[in-house]
């Protein structure tokens with residue numbers, strides 16, 4: 344398994360609508376393994392394929408607590424089939440917008456349909472941080488980053504800070 348470089352704003356690839364995955368095969372599983380390594384190393388609780396430069400409809404997540412067993416999850420061609428009217432607010436971060444955080448409102452619960460690591464279909468009901476993280480990752484597949492929900496001023500400040508950070512790290 345390998346750790347992959349994560350792209351950051353304002354990389355235009357982050358605005359891409361990712362393409363459906365055609366087949367769950369060993370090549371895709373190898374990418375899923377690498378994405379999981381990359382997410383754990385960052386560290387993060389979710390990662391969309393586009394964040395490692397692959398604009399396909401694939402994401403990985405692990406929202407288990409530090410004192411719990413790891414619970415890696417893989418979502419191929421995920422679809423949100425229902426969202427609750429009730430909203431939840433979470434102070435979100437993003438590995439593509441390092442060190443920037445903002446309170447974002449999203450539906451508190453959602454229903455999801457997806458294929459897993461082996462290509463088996465699942466339909467589940469998501470709540471709590473799982474629902475929040477899943478919707479954040481789904482946004483990535485549709486070319487949306489959480490700072491797109493902020494005012495133009497707050498968004499441009501965040502992008503400027505990320506550019507400075509990335510330059511300092513080079």
Ligand code: K1U
Pocket residue numbers: 386387388389390391394433434435436437438439475476479480
């Ligand atoms: O970039 C990403 O999409 C991953 C992002 C996911 C996310 C975080 C918070 C709310 C919604 C979605 C992250 O994982 S940022 C890092 C983070 O939240 C975290 C890192 C270590 C431990 C716990 C959380």
Ligand code: ZN
Pocket residue numbers: 436437438439479483489
């Ligand atoms: Zn993100």
